[in-house]
Amino acid sequence: MSKWYATYRLRGAARVLIKQNRRADADVVLQFGLSIQPTHYGLLVDHAWNAQRDGRLSDALARWMAVWKEKRRNPRIPCRIARLSRELGQFDHASEVIGEAQRLFPNNAAVLGEAARIAEMRGDWAASERLWRRAVDRPIASASTMSAYAQTLFVLSRFDEFDQFMKSAPRRHRRHRGFLALQAMRTASQQRWDEALALWSEFRRRYPRDKMGWEHYGRTLHARDLALADGKVGEPDASAAAGPVAPQKIEVVADEDARSLLLGFESLGENCEFGLVQRRFGAEPLGLLRFNNVQLGSLLTALASQFQDMGEPATTEMVPFMNEYFIQDRRWGLAMHTFLFVGQQDPDVLYKKLCRRIAYLKDKLLSDLAEGRKVFVFTGQSLTMDGLRALHAALETFGPVKLLHTRVVTADAAGFPDGRAGEVVSIDRGLFVGYLRRPGVTAGNDWDIAFEDWLAICRKVRSLVDASSVAAAA
16 A cells, blocks of 8 residues: 555544544544654644644644644644644744744735734734734735724724724625724723613624623723713712612623622732623622732732822822733732723823722722622632731721632642632631632633633622621521
């Protein structure tokens, strides 16, 4: 039997096994074929696809590199390598591969697009705009390419160009999800809240599986409520105006019980994960640390001083990162997302507004801590049991605070008891640990939140808290 015929038969056998979802067996067959013809392009490609579709991204990356090493004729291969590298957090490798691809295929739209995405991940939106513009200027640019270019104009706050480009786009492209999303974002940036919410509702109706719909619907709702608070800070009814309105018919998920449950929790850090859990289930409370980068040491120091002077111009700075403005305390950090890009508003006016907002949210947090009705949440895989107890003790100086810490089941023990995903362990009075099946953020810095684990944990904690309250009252 010739090598060619043997390879042909082996590829066919492997594809049958893949259709039967026997990917491990298919790998054995493909590896045997590569032992006969190590440089066979078709075998190398099938070998790479098998690993990628099986979710073995590191293996897939190595295999696609073997394909690229063998033949540098197909521009799609370096794009796949760059995407996998980004998913694995290997941004330098992605840049290196796509840089070589740009030299080989300088005008290829896919290569230009991947180079633009890498620039975006590095925060260089100006470079991204230049690359997308080159892709758009090619004949018959796709709807996704055109919407990606429009997004760079939006992020760079070049709104006149953005508006003109959106109007001039081919009518067939305006039905693309990217254009609908950008239309909603632009409307929200003009603070036309009801129109923006209606557009995001339409987006969710058309694309129910696209997480952008629920995330940006919630973000717009949150921005609207903050705008209401900004307009009423200092007035007697400020908290009523800014607080969550119940019941709200939020389309992000059809579970009013989950929404009501999650409104009884508030994030203290260390990242935005729990804030996004609330958003997924339609809960949009206003919180000082809901969308912040929080380190335990900084939080303990801030609590010790009762967040004194937080929001005052002398202690507050506004800094751009990845072209988004962040507002943070000069002493403790606690950097907060504003979801506003450089150029969207006058920075001096925005800074004063954000200082007032921080001061208002600080007072609200102190009031909630003293009241003791909410359960406060702190994530973080590096936290030790001693650190958790120190945080709980600091919080209890304000009132009868309940604290939930969540960690991944595979994290280092660090003094914590073992637990399974979705379980809760009561450590002490008002102190709980809940367990998640996976981290909320991938190596490539994408969200991958275990929503159902979070919901199960919060339900169990609320049940434990309510039972404790009943026992104390008896």
